[in-house]
Amino acid sequence: MTTLLAPTRPPTAVTSAPPPPSRRQQRAVGGIGASVLLWTYAAFALVPLLLMVSSSFRSNADLITDPLGAPWPLSIAAYEQAWTVGNFATYFANSLMVTVGAVTLSTAVATMAAYALARARSRLFRWLEFLFLSGLMLPIHLAILPIFFLFDGMGLIDSRLGLALMYAASGVPFSIFVLTTFFRQLPEELEEAAALDGASSWQTFWRIMVPLVRPALATVAVFRFVPIWNDFLFPLVLLRREEKYTLPVGLTTFFGEHAADYSAIFAGLVITTVPLIVLFLLATKQIVAGLTAGMAK
Amino acid sequence: MRRRTGLLFATPALLLFAVFVLYPMVTAFSYAFFHWQGTTRGEFAGTANFETLFTRAPFTTDLPRALLHNVLFFAGTMLFQNTIGLSIAALLHARHRSRRLLQTLYAMPYLVSPIVIGYLWTLLLSPTFGPVNTLLTSIGLEEWALPWLGDPTTALWVVILVSVWQWIGFPVLLYGAALGGVPEELTEAARVDGASHRQTFFRITLPLLIPAIGTVTVLTFIFAMEAFALPYAFGGSTGNPAGATDFVSLLFYRTAFDSGATDAIGSSSALATLLFVIIFGGAFAATAVLRRHERRITA
Numbered sequence: 001m002t003t004l005l006a007p008t009r010p011p012t013a014v015t016s017a018p019p020p021p022s023r024r025q026q027r028a029v030g031g032i033g034a035s036v037l038l039w040t041y042a043a044f045a046l047v048p049l050l051l052m053v054s055s056s057f058r059s060n061a062d063l064i065t066d067p068l069g070a071p072w073p074l075s076i077a078a079y080e081q082a083w084t085v086g087n088f089a090t091y092f093a094n095s096l097m098v099t100v101g102a103v104t105l106s107t108a109v110a111t112m113a114a115y116a117l118a119r120a121r122s123r124l125f126r127w128l129e130f131l132f133l134s135g136l137m138l139p140i141h142l143a144i145l146p147i148f149f150l151f152d153g154m155g156l157i158d159s160r161l162g163l164a165l166m167y168a169a170s171g172v173p174f175s176i177f178v179l180t181t182f183f184r185q186l187p188e189e190l191e192e193a194a195a196l197d198g199a200s201s202w203q204t205f206w207r208i209m210v211p212l213v214r215p216a217l218a219t220v221a222v223f224r225f226v227p228i229w230n231d232f233l234f235p236l237v238l239l240r241r242e243e244k245y246t247l248p249v250g251l252t253t254f255f256g257e258h259a260a261d262y263s264a265i266f267a268g269l270v271i272t273t274v275p276l277i278v279l280f281l282l283a284t285k286q287i288v289a290g291l292t293a294g295m296a297k
Numbered sequence: 298m299r300r301r302t303g304l305l306f307a308t309p310a311l312l313l314f315a316v317f318v319l320y321p322m323v324t325a326f327s328y329a330f331f332h333w334q335g336t337t338r339g340e341f342a343g344t345a346n347f348e349t350l351f352t353r354a355p356f357t358t359d360l361p362r363a364l365l366h367n368v369l370f371f372a373g374t375m376l377f378q379n380t381i382g383l384s385i386a387a388l389l390h391a392r393h394r395s396r397r398l399l400q401t402l403y404a405m406p407y408l409v410s411p412i413v414i415g416y417l418w419t420l421l422l423s424p425t426f427g428p429v430n431t432l433l434t435s436i437g438l439e440e441w442a443l444p445w446l447g448d449p450t451t452a453l454w455v456v457i458l459v460s461v462w463q464w465i466g467f468p469v470l471l472y473g474a475a476l477g478g479v480p481e482e483l484t485e486a487a488r489v490d491g492a493s494h495r496q497t498f499f500r501i502t503l504p505l506l507i508p509a510i511g512t513v514t515v516l517t518f519i520f521a522m523e524a525f526a527l528p529y530a531f532g533g534s535t536g537n538p539a540g541a542t543d544f545v546s547l548l549f550y551r552t553a554f555d556s557g558a559t560d561a562i563g564s565s566s567a568l569a570t571l572l573f574v575i576i577f578g579g580a581f582a583a584t585a586v587l588r589r590h591e592r593r594i595t596a
Contacts, residue, residue, distance in 0.1 A: 034388045041385060042402040045465070049405060051428060052417050067428040105313075113310035120303030128307060135314060138322050139523060139576060141546070142569040145328060145553055145562060146321035149336070169317030172310050191298075201302045230410035232526040237554060248412040248526070255416055262420060269413045276408045 052273075056266035063262050078263035079271070082254070086264060088271050090243055091250030096275075098160050098235075098246055099228045102167035103221050109168070110175030111217065115205055117176065118183035119191075129180070135173030141233050151238055158240040166234060171224045182216040183209065222283040226276055247272040326573075328566035334559055346567035349560070356548075356564070363536075363543045366453060370544070371521035373457035374464075379513055381461075382468025383506075387498070389469070390476040400473065404466030411463070415530020418459045422446055446531060449541035456531050456542050460524070468513050475509035476502070511587035515580050522576045525550070545572050 055063055056078055057071035082088045117129045147166065148157075156162030186209065194204040210217075232248040239245055242253060254268055329346050332339035350356045385403065389396050406414065422429050422445045430442035445455050479502055487497045525546040528536060534551050536543025549572065552558070553565035 031392060034392065038385065038388055038399055042399055045403050045406055045462070048417060048421060048462075049409070051421065055420075064426045067426050067431045109310040109313055113307040116298065116303040116306035119298040120300060121298075122300050122303070124300070125303060125307070128311065131319075132310070132314065135318055138318065139519070139573060140318060140322070141523065141525070142549075142573050143318075143321035143325040145566060145569070146324040147317070150317075150321060165313070166317050169313040172314045172318070176310065201298065205306070226408060230412070230526075232410070232412050232529065233550075248410050251412055251416065252530070262426065265416065265420065269417055272413050273409050277405075280408060 049273075052266055052269050056263060056270045058263055060261060060263045075263075078267035081261065081264040082267040082271060086254045086258065086268060087242060087245075087250060088247075088254075088268055091245050091247045092271060094160060094244060094250075095229060095246040095272075098164045098167065099225055101161075101164040102171065102228050103224050105164065106168040106171035106175055106224060107217060107221050110172050110220070111179055111210065111213070112205070113172070114176045114179035115183050115209060117180050119188075129176075132173050132176045135170075136177060138173075140170050144233060144237055147234075148237060157238060158244055159238075160244055163234060163238055163246075166238070167228045167231070171228070175220045175224065178220050179213060179216055182213045186212055218283060222279060225279060229276060325566060326570055328562060329570040331563060332560065333562040336562065342563065346560070346563040347571070349564045350567055350571065353564075356568075359540070359543065359548050360545070360568075362540060363545045363548045366536075366542070366544050367522050367524065369453065370457055370460070370524055371518055373454070374461055374517050374521055375514065377458065378461040378465055379468050379510070379517065382465050382513075383472050383510075385465070386469050386472035386476055387502075389473060400466070400470060403469050406463045407466055409463070411526035412530045414459060414463050415527050418455070419446060419531060422455065447538055449539050452532065452538055452541045456528055459531075460527055463527075464520075471513055472506065472509055475506050479505050508587065508591055511583065511590070515583045515587075518579050518583065519576055522572060522579070 054071040057074045057076065058069065059075050059077065062069060113132070117125055117132075151157050151159075151162050151166075154162070156165070190208055190212075191204050194208055199207070230248060231246075235246045235249045236252075239249060242250070245253065251268055251272060255265060258264055328338075330342055330344075332342045332345070350360060389399060409417075421427050424430060424442075424444040424447065429445075433439070433442045443451060445451050483501055483505075484497050487501050492500065523546060524544050528542045528544050528547060532538070532542035534547055534555060536547055545568070549565055549568045552561055552568060556565075558564070
């Protein structure tokens, strides 16, 4: 589903000649109304998020007397409250460990498997590919009960490692789906040349093929990071003690216990959200850089 | 690549996938067909667990209600998210300036966890200090300053509309890509023949978008049937107020982990299986209809 997030730019935007004047005028007239609508909607999409940020920098008393007031003077008391009293430091560290661990493991094993699927010719691998891709359609959340008992048997209940393994496994189909496509686009002469130079299969894979699919690796990692960071059901069921909680579950605990501490809740919401925004801004750059670097050669 | 080397490369992924995805998925169905005493599996139960869903309380009241809410969630999302999304995509398609920026802005809310979105709107809509009601009062709409989430008649629609707000960027991107694929010659030709903007859109562009609309419909259906985190943030696991925001996945969660019933595993697995059949059946039927339509276009 996430592969659809990168829209293809219509070719006409680049190739077509400028429209004749009459049409341009027509467009400009409709254009003002359209611009107003589009920017109004953009404000509608963003204002709640901005309110979340500005409210987190205000005191509780301020919020109650004037809900729409400006965050001035800036107060970071709510963040101190959430970070220490609210345990968000712990939740944050847990979320980071689980998400980074899962994404790293999932991307590593999927890259190796995708390379094999793209290059091996035997029919066994077509069958394996089908098996992996069928996982794209499985609503894994519905298997929570067997997962719970599986974890119980393996001693993985209340374990961050268990949660990371689970997420890594559930990310394998999507990562393989994207990476296989990328490996198939690379010319086989690369490997033939490497083999002539005496490189082993592993050296060819690690030194030549992996660097060439780096932009795809970034894409896969970013697209898997977001749903894992945000996931709620698995940590809700599989974690027991507060010191193991990830951010979404920690947030429900905090919301339940400090329901009247509005500004601290807002701070908690911001803490949960900021890493994704940062990642998105960083990764957009990295993905674009990776793609253009490939083109320059 | 030699077969043995290939297998070595594929093994770690296969192992992880088989243990944590395939095995639980397959056993999930088998659970539904056995009697359970706590965590001990008893005899083969046939369809007894499924019959429980239609004969015993609380399922007889909760299941139809939760299912209705899922269906309303789907209908509401189709009605608002996809019509507004398509309109925005069409407006964006007609311009080049700041298109990327706007698309990114619309997409911002869906980066955010549904739990965060749920709590954020709970606070924004709070009757005591919520900015929404403050704003409504200050512009003279006091009668609209309602306890949105406390009232069973409005709570479900708050959940639906907040979800629409969060995910609108998705149809905008998808329809944007689809509009880019409509050949300009077709719309140009229609315009030369004297068709109005409106006629061109409804007679030429819209029919060509049907495959994209179908894809969005199927994904929306799956999404609406699985709704869990957002309603949980708004109404907890019991769908407060008074079950007004209850959904099938919440009922499943309650049955499996909160009910304390001795056969909880059997009945909740039956519920999960039922949900799976609904999702797959619905998605499969919609895709089949879509394929037939596509063949008609290309023929």
